[in-house]
Amino acid sequence: MLTAFFARRARHLLIALVLVSLSLVAPAFAADTVNVYSARKEALIKPLLDRFSAETGVTVNLVTGKGDALLTRLQAEGRNSPADVLITTDAGRLYRAQEAGVLQAVESDTLLREVPAHLRSPQNQWFGLSVRARAIVYATDRVNASELSTYEDLADPRWKGRICIRSSSNIYNQSLVAGMLATQGVASTDAWLAAFVPNFARPPQGGDRDQVLAVAAGQCDIAVVNSYYLGAMITSGEPTQQAAAEQVAIFWPNQDGRGTHVNISGAGVVGSSKNRAQAIALIEFLARDDSQQWYAEANNEYPVRPDIAPSALLQSWGEFKADQVDASELGRVNSAALMAMDRARWK
Amino acid sequence: MEVEATSIAVAVAGPTRWQRIAGTDTVWRLCLLLGAALIALPVVVVVASLWQPYSPVWQHLLDTVLADYVVNSLLLMAGVGLGTLVLGVSSAWLTAMCEFPGRRFFTWALLLPMAMPAYIIAYTYTGLLDFAGPLQTALRDTFGWRYGEYWFPEIRSLGGAICMLSLVLYPYVYLLVRVAFTEQSTALLEASRSLGRGPWRTFFGVALPVARPAIAAGVSLVLMEALADYGTVDYFGVSTFTTGIFRTWYGLGELTTAAQLASLLLLFVFVLFALERLSRQRLRFHHGTVSKAIQRIPLRGWRAAGTCAWLALILLAAFVIPTTQLALWAGTHWRSSVDAGFMTLVSNTFMLAAIASLCCLAVALFLAYGKRLFPDWLTVVAVRTAGMGYAVPGTVIAVGVLIPFAWLDNHIDLLMQENFGMPTGLLLSGSLVALLFAYVVRFLSVSLQTVESGLSRIGSSLDESARSLGASAGGVLRRVHLPILRGSLLTALLLVFVDVLKELPATLILRPFNFNTLAVRAFELASDERLAAAATPALAIVLIGLLPVILLNRGMTAGEDGHG
Numbered sequence: 001m002l003t004a005f006f007a008r009r010a011r012h013l014l015i016a017l018v019l020v021s022l023s024l025v026a027p028a029f030a031a032d033t034v035n036v037y038s039a040r041k042e043a044l045i046k047p048l049l050d051r052f053s054a055e056t057g058v059t060v061n062l063v064t065g066k067g068d069a070l071l072t073r074l075q076a077e078g079r080n081s082p083a084d085v086l087i088t089t090d091a092g093r094l095y096r097a098q099e100a101g102v103l104q105a106v107e108s109d110t111l112l113r114e115v116p117a118h119l120r121s122p123q124n125q126w127f128g129l130s131v132r133a134r135a136i137v138y139a140t141d142r143v144n145a146s147e148l149s150t151y152e153d154l155a156d157p158r159w160k161g162r163i164c165i166r167s168s169s170n171i172y173n174q175s176l177v178a179g180m181l182a183t184q185g186v187a188s189t190d191a192w193l194a195a196f197v198p199n200f201a202r203p204p205q206g207g208d209r210d211q212v213l214a215v216a217a218g219q220c221d222i223a224v225v226n227s228y229y230l231g232a233m234i235t236s237g238e239p240t241q242q243a244a245a246e247q248v249a250i251f252w253p254n255q256d257g258r259g260t261h262v263n264i265s266g267a268g269v270v271g272s273s274k275n276r277a278q279a280i281a282l283i284e285f286l287a288r289d290d291s292q293q294w295y296a297e298a299n300n301e302y303p304v305r306p307d308i309a310p311s312a313l314l315q316s317w318g319e320f321k322a323d324q325v326d327a328s329e330l331g332r333v334n335s336a337a338l339m340a341m342d343r344a345r346w347k
Numbered sequence: 348m349e350v351e352a353t354s355i356a357v358a359v360a361g362p363t364r365w366q367r368i369a370g371t372d373t374v375w376r377l378c379l380l381l382g383a384a385l386i387a388l389p390v391v392v393v394v395a396s397l398w399q400p401y402s403p404v405w406q407h408l409l410d411t412v413l414a415d416y417v418v419n420s421l422l423l424m425a426g427v428g429l430g431t432l433v434l435g436v437s438s439a440w441l442t443a444m445c446e447f448p449g450r451r452f453f454t455w456a457l458l459l460p461m462a463m464p465a466y467i468i469a470y471t472y473t474g475l476l477d478f479a480g481p482l483q484t485a486l487r488d489t490f491g492w493r494y495g496e497y498w499f500p501e502i503r504s505l506g507g508a509i510c511m512l513s514l515v516l517y518p519y520v521y522l523l524v525r526v527a528f529t530e531q532s533t534a535l536l537e538a539s540r541s542l543g544r545g546p547w548r549t550f551f552g553v554a555l556p557v558a559r560p561a562i563a564a565g566v567s568l569v570l571m572e573a574l575a576d577y578g579t580v581d582y583f584g585v586s587t588f589t590t591g592i593f594r595t596w597y598g599l600g601e602l603t604t605a606a607q608l609a610s611l612l613l614l615f616v617f618v619l620f621a622l623e624r625l626s627r628q629r630l631r632f633h634h635g636t637v638s639k640a641i642q643r644i645p646l647r648g649w650r651a652a653g654t655c656a657w658l659a660l661i662l663l664a665a666f667v668i669p670t671t672q673l674a675l676w677a678g679t680h681w682r683s684s685v686d687a688g689f690m691t692l693v694s695n696t697f698m699l700a701a702i703a704s705l706c707c708l709a710v711a712l713f714l715a716y717g718k719r720l721f722p723d724w725l726t727v728v729a730v731r732t733a734g735m736g737y738a739v740p741g742t743v744i745a746v747g748v749l750i751p752f753a754w755l756d757n758h759i760d761l762l763m764q765e766n767f768g769m770p771t772g773l774l775l776s777g778s779l780v781a782l783l784f785a786y787v788v789r790f791l792s793v794s795l796q797t798v799e800s801g802l803s804r805i806g807s808s809l810d811e812s813a814r815s816l817g818a819s820a821g822g823v824l825r826r827v828h829l830p831i832l833r834g835s836l837l838t839a840l841l842l843v844f845v846d847v848l849k850e851l852p853a854t855l856i857l858r859p860f861n862f863n864t865l866a867v868r869a870f871e872l873a874s875d876e877r878l879a880a881a882a883t884p885a886l887a888i889v890l891i892g893l894l895p896v897i898l899l900n901r902g903m904t905a906g907e908d909g910h911g
Contacts, residue, residue: 035860041871042863061860063777064871068597069856072746073777076753080760080773082860096600167584169594205503205584206473207876213479218494229876238679238879244479338598339404342411347586 033059034278037074038087039067040265044299045087052285058278067093074102079272084279087129089265090171092178094126095331103268108280114287114305118326119264126268128327129286130295131302133320134176134261136251137230138222139215148222150254151180151261155195163196164211164220167204168341172226172263177337178330179261179323186340193344204347209233209241216244223248231300231313252320259321263330264304375820376726379717383729386710389747389788390735394613396606404595404604416591420574420612422505423512423587427573428566430513434661435520435565440550441658443528444536446643447651453658455900460665461518461842462892464849464866466578467885468665469511470878471672473582476502503583512573514665519572519793519842520565523800526834527561528554530804533642546644560803563623564796568842571616571738571792577852578870588612589740602746609743616738617731670889676882684883692884696848696864697891699779703786704794704843710787711794711839715802716824719810730795737792741852748785748857752776777859785853790846794839801835802828841899845892865891 038045042064049060063070067088074081074097086103088094097103103125111120111127119128136148154163166173180189201220211223212230233245252260267286269279285291292303296311303310441447442454460468475482476499483499486492501507531554539549555562580587588608596605646654677684714730736744756773764770775781805828813823829836851866858867865884872881 041875042868043871043875063858063860063862064867065855066597066742068600068602069742069745072602073749073856076746076749077773077776078753078757080753080757080770082773082777167581169581169590169598171597174598203504203584206477206582209876210473210477210479213477217479217484219478232876236877236879240481335404335599335601338594339407339411342407345411347584 032057032278033061034084034275034282035061035082036063036085036087036282037070037083037270038062038064038085039070039089039093040064040087047298048286048291048294049282051291052282055285056278056281058281060282068096071097071100071102074270075100081270081272082274083270084273084275085267085282086126086270087265087267089132090175091128091264091266091327092171092175092331092334094121094266094268095328095334097268098123098125098328102271104271104273104276106269106280106283108284110284111287116304116306118324119304120266121268121328122326126266127283127287128264128266128304129283130265130292130299131262131304131322132172132264133227133252133302133322134172134224134263135227135230135320136222136253137212137215137225137248138251139218139247140249141247142218142221145249145251148251148253150257151176151224152184152192152254154199154222154224155192157195157199159199159222161199161201162221163199164201164214164223165204165225166206166208166211168338168346172208173224173346174334174337174341175263175330176224176261177341178333179325181333181337181340182325182329183258183323186336189337189340190343193340193346197344197346212248213241213244216247227314227317228300234313235300250317252318254323255321258325259323262302262322264327265301266304266327372721375717376721379714379721379726380729382710383714383726383733386714386733386788386791387729387735388751389744389785390613390732390739392747392750393606393739393743394610396603397610399603399607401607402601402604404599404601405607408591408595408604408608412586412591412594415586416588419505419580419586420588423509423573423580423585424570426506426509427512427516428570430509431517431520431569432562432566434513434517436524436555436562438517438658438661439521439525439528440554441654443525444554444643445646445654447646447654449655449658450643453655453662455896456662456666457521457658458518458841458896458899459662459889459893460515461845462848462889462896463515463666463669464578464851464869464885464888465512465515465572465576466582466873467673467869467881467888468515468669469508469579469582470873470881471669472507472511473502474672474676474878475668476500505583505585508576508580508583508585511579512569512576514661516569516572517661517665519568520562522838522842523561523565523568523797524558526838527558527800527804530834531557537642559627561800563627564800567620567623568737568793568796570619574612574616575738575740577740577742592740592743606743606746609739613735613738617735621731670886673882673886673889676879677886680880681883684880689884689887692863692865692868693887693891695862696866696888699782699786699854699864700844700847700891703783703790703847704840706783706787707790707794707843708798708836708839710791711798712824712836714791715795715798716820716828718799719802720820734792734795736788737790739789741789741850742856744789745785745853745856748781748788748853749776752781752784777857779859779862782854782857782859785857786843786847786850789850789853790843793842793846797835797839797842798832801832805831837899841895844895848888848892 036049042062046062049062052058053060067090070086071093074083074086086097098121105124107124115127120126138148168174177189180192208225208229211225212233214220215223227250230245230250233241236242254260267283269276269283273279287304289308292305292308295301296303296314300311300314302314309315438457442450442457474480477483486497535553535557536549539553544552575589577589577593581590592605592608595601595608714733718726718730753773753776756776759774760771809827810823813827818826849866851870854864854867865888869881869884869888
């Protein structure tokens with residue numbers, strides 16, 4: 001009797017369930033929406049998304065998180081994923097997303113024109129949107145800029161106990177070594193690491209700002225950090241951070257050779273996107289002049305477009321030649337880079 | 348008409364019929380096993396990775412870093428275990444069994460540090476004690492020292508991580524052990540004293556052994572949390588098994604290998620706790636009488652002063668100093684962070700914590716009581732596995748939730764599309780349901796251990812008398828156990844509430860669009876190295892955590908102080 005009762009009700013129950021659930025998920029599928037999974041922190045992307053919404057009337061829904069976690073979520077959700085755009089802060093993650101098959105090729109003349117070829121996927125599945133440079137920061141009272149030249153030179157014994165750098169778990173250190181692997185090969189990278197790691201002043205710890213603070217306090221003489229952290233310290237409004245930043249200067253390594261190592265933050269359209277047109281429009285918007293300037297103003301990153309002038313602070317650090325190695329190549333050798341760092345006992 | 352009549356008949360007949368079935372053990376057991384299996388599913392998904400192919404990366408890990416990971420994790424475990432044992436048991440004994448000025452204050456104040464996320468306390472102490480921090484800078488300026496010319500403890504080290512984790516995790520031991528001490532039969536302690544044992548020998552010879560289930564429960568929770576900690580050790584540059592899991596996933600892009608590593612961690616914890624249980628299997632810890640009010644040992648003079656100083660030191664180090672540092676940071680930034688959006692963060696966080704702690708309590712009570720009714724090996728293993736989510740790093744367990752939910756959603760979608768032409772998309776994935784489920788999976792252990800340790804102190808003779816008087820299994824639970832367990836239940840609620848307040852990794856990966864919590868906000872700012880800006884949301888977490896602490900304190904002390 002009970003079974004018969006439930007069998008009769010089953011269809012009604014099912015339909016009711018579907019209607020309730022539809023009402024829950026509906027916002028994510030509304031006509032003028034674009035859903036974004038972003039590894040860029042909310043504070044560093046939301047203002048631009050809001051601007052896009054205000055201009056176009058398209059609602060932007062946002063989830064932030066770590067690149068690999070977002071990628072795993074995309075893969076698990078599969079063809080029904082609500083996501084339209086994936087934003088990451090590293091070429092390696094974009095490369096992995098492409099390898100995992102969760103992105104799609106985009107035919108956009110705007111993006112092809114604005115984003116330099118080495119900063120986008122060869123298959124047009126993702127596009128770099130801002131550039132992050134890994135520079136050398138030195139204590140101006142103890143180091144003369146003429147003593148500095150290249151990343152490779154930091155393996156020289158004269159730097160023993162004078163270098164601060166964070167853990168090899170940090171993606172930008174991995175991509176620095178990946179850049180070296182891609183351009184110099186395995187043997188010379190291994191040799192460089194074997195000599196570079198013993199030069200560390202202390203076991204790797206803390207973030208990039210901590211390395212700058214340690215240089216200013218005299219624990220080490222030079223540090224390898226992303227330049228925007230130094231910019232953030234200068235504009236932080238905090239006396240200790242600003243005082244530390246004043247005691248150091250920035251140096252662009254490898255200017256006579258391959259150029260300073262850079263990584264990108266970038267975006268791609270998700271393969272299963274149900275709002276493809278809006279997704280492409282959003283990425284094009286992020287590559288537009290005023291958005292490009294915003295990256296520099298808000299977070300001291302460099303525009304991906306050579307024709308856009310960076311902020312006044314960035315200009316004060318001088319122009320530099322950036323390594324032209326393919327961003328996708330950095331992604332391809334990322335795990336090899338970490339394994340090399342493991343072998344060299346870079347914690 | 349006929350249909351109507353049948354359904355009414357069913358509606359009337361239904362309850363009695365169900366009551367009859369539900370009364371039988373088979374249904375109890377079935378529900379128990381199904382419930383445990385559901386909660387254990389994410390853990391099983393993670394452990395299933397052990398049957399997947401092993402990547403060549405394993406050889407690389409064995410050759411290079413794995414030994415470091417294991418040694419550091421073991422040292423961290425030993426250190427934090429010992430640290431929380433000393434801090435937790437001493438403070439529990441002093442506030443439960445001794446009388447001294449300020450005892451009432453310390454009883455609740457000692458709970459405060461648990462609202463402090465471990466990585467936040469790590470940031471504050473680093474800010475203070477780091478080489479570039481104010482303390483060392485002042486020392487250098489005063490004495491004209493330079494780097495390397497003086498010794499100062501390195502905060503960012505394994506030792507530092509042990510201190511930080513011990514300071515915020517000891518309340519687990521304190522809470523559970525304190526409840527055990529207050530519920531201990533005073534007759535037992537009086538007997539020991541009257542037989543000529545001094546207070547110290549009574550403590551080590553009688554009180555501690557009797558409180559062993561509670562101590563084991565508290566320390567187990569601490570160890571699981573310490574092993575699964577990522578934020579603190581990562582910031583301090585200590586390579587543990589958990590940082591290794593994430594390096595393998597993020598750096599090497601090897602999610603399967605990372606899951607395999609996590610499974611090994613889990614098996615290790617499982618075996619460790621099984622051994623601990625085995626070693627006290629033959630022991631029974633319940634007392635026959637419901638204890639009368641405790642006769643506290645009065646402390647005077649230097650003993651009272653020493654006690655106060657010790658407890659004040661704990662409180663200072665674990666709460667006052669880090670909170671003051673946060674408040675100083677927040678003082679410069681709170682205006683820019685407290686806006687309308689901030690209040691949404693507060694209400695989101697509060698709502699999630701409240702719902703999750705209630706869900707966890709209900710499930711824990713169901714499983715713990717079921718295990719008491721049917722202590723066969725299948726039930727025990729099922730319940731134990733369901734409680735393993737705490738030993739797995741939050742992000743990993745979140746992936747274990749993500750995969751089955753998305754699988755289910757995609758299959759429902761397919762089914763609906765084929766049969767009704769109505770695609771449903773993802774129903775549960777990316778919803779708060781999935782997130783709450785993940786919280787239950789992750790924090791069930793906390794409420795389960797608390798409830799179980801409470802239940803273990805209730806003699807089975809009570810159950811038997813109640814049952815022989817005609818009460819059903821549910822009736823015994825409701826009318827006999829729940830009133831006795833009040834302290835344990837409140838404790839379980841509070842612990843999970845505060846844990847969810849602080850929870851970051853599962854929230855980060857599973858939350859819906861445009862939905863943030865205080866922990867997410869604090870993390871985003873801190874990981875962008877904007878510590879001062881992160882202080883406001885972090886401070887809000889601590890403040891919201893005060894609320895249940897105050898409530899719990901009322902519930903906890905109402906019983907023991909009522910009789911004077």
